[in-house]
Amino acid sequence: MxxxxxxxxxxxxxxxxxxxxxxxxxxxxxxxxxxxxxxxxxxxxxxxxxxxxxxxxxxxxxxxxxxxxxxxxxxxxxxxxxxxxxRGCGPLLVARKPCALEDLRNAAVAIPGRMTTAHLLLELLGACEGPRLEMSFEQVLPAVASGAADAGLVIHEGRFTYPNYGLHRVLDLGAWWEETTGWxxxxxxxxxxxxxxxxxxxxxxxxxxxxxxxxxxxxxxxxxxxxxxxxxxxxxxxxxxxxxxxxxxxxxxxxxxxxxxxxxxxxxxxxxxxxxxxxxxxxxxxxx
Known part of the structure; x- marks a missing residue:
């Protein structure tokens, strides 16, 4: 070449x-x-x-x-x-109210893009079969807080700020990856x-x-x-x-x-x- x-x-x-x-x-x-x-x-x-x-x-x-x-x-x-x-840096799945993962099977989930690694992890998890609402990452938390989405896939600083929106963590997808693969x-x-x-x-x-x-x-x-x-x-x-x-x-x-x-x-x-x-x-x- x-x-x-x-x-x-x-x-x-x-x-x-x-x-x-x-x-x-x-x-x-x-x-x-x-x-x-x-x-x-x-x-x-x-x-x-x-x-x-x-x-x-x-x-x-x-x-x-x-x-x-x-x-x-x-x-x-x-x-x-x-x-x-x-380690300890993965995306979070959050919701407006405390709930179990199985409660979100048909939920509309706000995601920060289909090509993000966060979305790949959500696909690998296989627990959420509802619609994906694609938006820029900074819109995810407001969308969940307002009820425009049932749940949200949170990346970047959202890992630290989601409680400010009154939201609750359902699953740490990074921890899930680490526990599942060891990597x-x-x-x-x-x-x-x-x-x-x-x-x-x-x-x-x-x-x-x-x-x-x-x-x-x-x-x-x-x-x-x-x-x-x-x-x-x-x-x-x-x-x-x-x-x-x-x-x-x-x-x-x-x-x-x-x-x-x-x-x-x-x-x-x-x-x-x-x-x-x-x-x-x-x-x-x-x-x-």
């Missing part, structure tokens, strides 16, 4: 405005580390919007849900850094266009690690950038968000992370009725 990356090329970049992403990428966004060709003006959007752009191949480097990745592995490699993967939960990852080649992927992976390391050393300097994209989120919720979703896997998924990713991608492919391409998942192919 002929690689298309040129050393002076600017690479388009997409990630979400959620605190874990803006924390990880703050060093790049603020120009505090070598960007290795990444644009200083990234595209920030809800993860489902990023999933759709990735399926179209719109961005060179982007955050994406693992559930969406099965549809675009022919175009993108996985990077080893920058993702969201861990940590892969939520989202950073991918790079395969056609750019391994040298571009190496440079970008290293840039993300530099950015994360810078943010950890300079949290006060990174804070205005993180806070500026967090909308109305309270400072304590921002901090809890970062503590929950940024961990050692964010720097390098490592062997355990690779195992978890392969397990989840297999489940996602089976659920979608597609086959994973016979290509390396990661740019450096060390797992092959």
């Amino acid at each position: 002929e690689w298309t990356f040129a050393m002076n090329q600017e690479l388009s970049l997409g990630y979400s405005p959620c605190p874990n992403d803006t924390f990880i990428f703050s060093g790049i966004a603020l120009g505090r580390v070598d960007r290795s060709g990444l644009t200083p003006e990234p595209f920030l959007a809800d993860v489902e919007a990023l999933n759709k752009k990735a399926r179209r191949g719109d961005l060179d480097v982007t955050k994406i849900s693992f559930n969406a990745l099965v549809h675009c592995l022919d175009q993108y490699w996985l990077l080893r850094s920058g993702g969201a993967l861990g 940590p939960l892969p939520l989202g990852c950073i991918v790079i266009r395969r056609s750019l080649g391994p040298e571009a992927a190496r440079r970008v992976d290293e840039a993300i690690v530099r950015s994360l390391d810078w943010a950890r050393r300079h949290q006060a300097e990174a804070w205005p950038y993180i806070r500026g994209h967090a909308q109305e989120m309270e400072p304590e919720v921002i901090r809890r968000h970062i503590e929950t979703f940024v961990n050692d896997f964010s720097r390098d998924v490592g062997p355990e992370g690779e195992g978890a990713i392969r397990r989840l991608l297999g489940e996602a492919a089976r659920t979608a009725g597609v086959q994973l391409p016979n290509q390396p998942l990661f740019w450096d192919s060390r797992e092959e």
Whole structure:
């Protein structure tokens, strides 16, 4: 294959405005580390919007849900850094009143997008057979609280804020995944266009690690950038968000992370009725 990356090329970049992403990428966004060709003006959007752009191949480097990745592995490699993967960080199923899971079998469930990993987990659970009401993630809690939906699939900071809406947790889907499989939960990852080649992927992976390391050393300097994209989120919720979703896997998924990713991608492919391409998942192919 002929690689298309040129050393002076600017690479388009997409990630979400959620605190874990803006924390990880703050060093790049603020120009505090070598960007290795990444644009200083990234595209920030809800993860489902990023999933759709990735399926179209719109961005060179982007955050994406693992559930969406099965549809675009022919175009993108996985990077080893920058993702969201861990324990105790999964989506929640919530309702207006305390209830058992079986009470929601025919419930209308608000979801933050069909390509999200959260929705994959709900499908794997197989307990909710009612309609799915697709909306942006920040609309899920208000929809359940207002009665527009019977239940909601909560991601991001909703994990911490759902009690503010008077809602009740029915099931922690992340805990369910961990107990069922024994693996940590892969939520989202950073991918790079395969056609750019391994040298571009190496440079970008290293840039993300530099950015994360810078943010950890300079949290006060990174804070205005993180806070500026967090909308109305309270400072304590921002901090809890970062503590929950940024961990050692964010720097390098490592062997355990690779195992978890392969397990989840297999489940996602089976659920979608597609086959994973016979290509390396990661740019450096060390797992092959």
